[in-house]
Amino acid sequence: MEQQILWNRFLKGDKEALELIFRTYFDELYSFGLKMTHNTETVEDSLQDMFFKLWKNRNNLNGISNIKGYLVKALRHHIYDNLNWRNRFVNCETPPENLFDIEFSHEDFLITEQLNQETREKLIHILNKLTNSQREAIYLRFFRGYDFKDISDIMEISVQSVRNAIHRGLLAMREMTP
Amino acid sequence: MTISGIMKKRDKASLTYDKILLLPDYMNFIQNEQSGIDACGNNKDENTDSWRHELEKAAFLSQILTSHKKIKYSDDIKKQHAGRLLARIKADKKSKQNNNLPLLLRIAAGVLILVALSVALFRREIFMIAGRQGPNMELIVPSGEKSQLILADGTKVWVNSESRLVYPAGFDGQDRKVILEGEAYFDVSKVKNSKFTVYTQDVKVEVLGTKFNVKSYPKDHTIETTVVEGMVRIEDDEDKVRFSPVLLKTDERMIFRKEYTEHQDSEKINEVPEKITEKDVPVKVKEILISQVNTENVTCWKDHLLIFDNETLEEIAIKMSRWYKVDVKIVDDDLKAHRYTGKFVNNETLDQVLEAINLTTAIQYSVNQNSVQIRSEKKKL
Incomplete structure (x- = not known):
């Protein structure tokens, strides 16, 4: 509710509200961006572009109920565009970087103490072998706690496709379970 | 009421770990069920065992998947990034206000620009796009290579081999002008009240927001303009007016035959093998030809x-x-x-x-x- 009030203030052109929104969702957006690409510059630029555009288009933004989901989706678009464009420069001989290549690393699981080195490596290996959409859906669902509807909005696929992607991802993790 | 509450016991027991984790409130579900089993105590039958096992699997996976490292940034960093955003918004607003300068200032600016223009006149091309659009940039692509860039207004340009593109470093909301020698594909951003114009050696191509390809190599006998999306207006060089302006629509290509002159502009970026141009086509008349084309064949080079x-x-x-x-x-x-x-x-x-x-x-x-x-x-x- 508080966020919605803040959002409405922003829609009316309140720059302070914009700054608060920016800072509120910074962690969420930044870490999501860093999962899409390792290039911090791309993430930072996309974040700036996204909020700048948001500010310029604020008059056409009525009716957004899920602010966090909307912002993640918008950022995803900007990063996609930036990466896509960057890839245009890549010589054809070197295949372009995989988009949405959410990649997991040891750092992601360091906090999980009961995971020994071997299990952790196995998990990372399995996660990174999933398809892009499976990986992204799993990431949004379990790492970020979005519900199916949010994920469907963010990834712009149906709720059923989200469920399927997550389900397949979970099945692939079968050998991880005790 | 939670899902676990409304589900029948039999249905619940048939859930495998993956189905459990697909429940909207899987965390509560696992907790409730586990404490339920614990409460029943010594009830040791096979079904309960396998059910307990699936719950354990689900609990384990959910734990390792949710207890990842959460990134938290310091307030300083957030402030710094927010500051960058606000500065950009401020700068954007300022540049808009420039249009409302007092009359006297505007005249002063006009005089300044005139001076700048007359200096720039020494190079005709620069003259065309200089003035208020900031310093000009030049992209030269040698043969055997291709390049891409984004202009300040967001327009994307693919530049083919052996070509040269002169463009301003920034646009100020006025008309956008670039100079092309060679071949380029433009994906022009729509900007309200701002035309985008491509000047070639002979013709100029004007658009409002569209995708099109222009091929204008100094050594070629033709200038080809192909529209992939939208519409463009092609005009002859102002001093010459060899044809009246043409409106070209999607999937159309206009070929303009330049009059053959033996000594063309000596400013070449790269030499085309002489043998090829030596034998000139006999056509000496200038003409234009408009036809429907498969644009993919024209713009494929960019891919x-x-x-x-x-x-x-x-x-x-x-x-x-x-x-x-x-x-x-x-x-x-x-x-x-x-x-x-x-x-x-x-x-x-x-x-x-x-x-x-x-x-x-x-x-x-x-x-x-x-x-x-x-x-x-x-x-x-």
Whole structure:
């Protein structure tokens, strides 16, 4: 509710509200961006572009109920565009970087103490072998706690496709379970 | 009420770990069920065992998947980034306000610009786009290479081999102007009340927001404009007016035949093999030709596809020389008129392309460093 009030203030052109929104969702957006690409510059630029555009288009933004989901989706678009464009420069001989290549690393699981080195490596290996959409859906669902509807909005696929992607991802993790 | 509350016991027990984790409130569910089993105590039957096992699996996976490292940034960092955003918004607003400068200031600015323009007049091209649009940038793409860039207004430009693009470093909301020598594909951003104009040596192409390809090599006899999306307006050079303005729509191509002059602009970025242009086409009249085309064949170069669409070997030789940075000479004139259609999608090498041509017509070719010679195959006696 508080966020919605803040959002409405922003829609009316309140720059302070914009700054608060920016800072509120910074962690969420930044870490999501860093999962899409390792290039911090791309993430930072996309974040700036996204909020700048948001500010310029604020008059056409009525009716957004899920602010966090909307912002993640918008950022995803900007990063996609930036990466896509960057890839245009890549010589054809070197295949372009995989988009949405959410990649997991040891750092992601360091906090999980009961995971020994071997299990952790196995998990990372399995996660990174999933398809892009499976990986992204799993990431949004379990790492970020979005519900199916949010994920469907963010990834712009149906709720059923989200469920399927997550389900397949979970099945692939079968050998991880005790 | 939670899902676990409304589910029948039998249905619940048939859930495997993956189905459990798909429940909207899987965390509560696992907790409730586990404490439920614990409460029942010694009830040891097979079903409960396997149910407990699935719950354990689900609990384990959910734990390792949710207890990852959460990134938290310091307030300082957030403030810093937010500051960058606010500064950008402020700068944007300022540049808009410039249009509302007091009259006197505007006149002063006008005089300044006039001075700048008269200095720039020494180079006619620069004159065209200088003034209030900031310093000009120049992109030169040698043969054998291609390049892409985004202009300040968001317009995307792919620049083909052996081409030159002059563009302003920034646009101030006025009309956008660029100069092209060679070939480029434009994906123009729509900006309200701001035309985008491409100046070539002979014609100018005006658009409002569209995708199109312009091919205007100084050494070519034609200037080709092809519209992929939207509409463009093509006008002749203001001093010459050899044809009246043309509106070109989606999927249309206009070919403009330049009048042949022996000494063309000496400012060339790269030499096209002389042999090819030496034998000039006999057409000395200027004419325009508008036709429907498959735009994919025209713009494929930006995706690194080499396509020959019923083109003569002479035309192909020019294409290859730009594409592969080689000097292609056709020794036997009768070969020049042979037409070929083909598509090379895998970054084929020069040899592979020549070999493909060889497959359909008996030609002999020799590649010597950067020069290629194509001749008719001598009949075996």
